[in-house]
Amino acid sequence: MKYLIKNSLILLAVILGFVSCRNTDEDNQEKTEVERMMEDPDNKVEVKDGGDKIKIETPEGTEVKIKKDDGEYKEKIDRADGSESKVKIDDGEVKVKTDN
Numbered sequence: 001m002k003y004l005i006k007n008s009l010i011l012l013a014v015i016l017g018f019v020s021c022r023n024t025d026e027d028n029q030e031k032t033e034v035e036r037m038m039e040d041p042d043n044k045v046e047v048k049d050g051g052d053k054i055k056i057e058t059p060e061g062t063e064v065k066i067k068k069d070d071g072e073y074k075e076k077i078d079r080a081d082g083s084e085s086k087v088k089i090d091d092g093e094v095k096v097k098t099d100n
Contacts, residue, residue, distance in 0.1 A: 037064065 037056050038045050044057040054066040061080030067073075073089040088095045 034064065034066065 034054075034056070037043055037058070038054075040058075042059050046055040047053070048055075052068045054064075056064040058080075063078045065074075065076045067075075071091060073087075075087040077085045079085075084099045086095075086097045088097075
């Protein structure tokens with residue numbers, strides 16, 4: 001009986017160790033690209049209007065602007081190579097525009 005309890009506790013400890021190590025990678029994968037850009041210390045981040053307007057500038061010259069207004073969401077990305085993309089979500093309707 002002692003042998004069964006001892007082996008069960010050891011097995012439980014090993015399983016718990018594997019599970020706790022596995023969950024650390026999932027947290028990093030769930031972050032969006034914008035969240036990772038905001039956490040990068042090299043990027044310049046400006047937040048205005050209580051978080052309704054966010055502007056992120058990278059050292060390479062890429063600029064990301066995010067704006068929320070009355071149920072409308074706009075994201076504009078000006079890349080350093082001159083290309084530009086815009087996303088607009090208004091009442092569930094998604095519009096994407098890309099200029100190269």
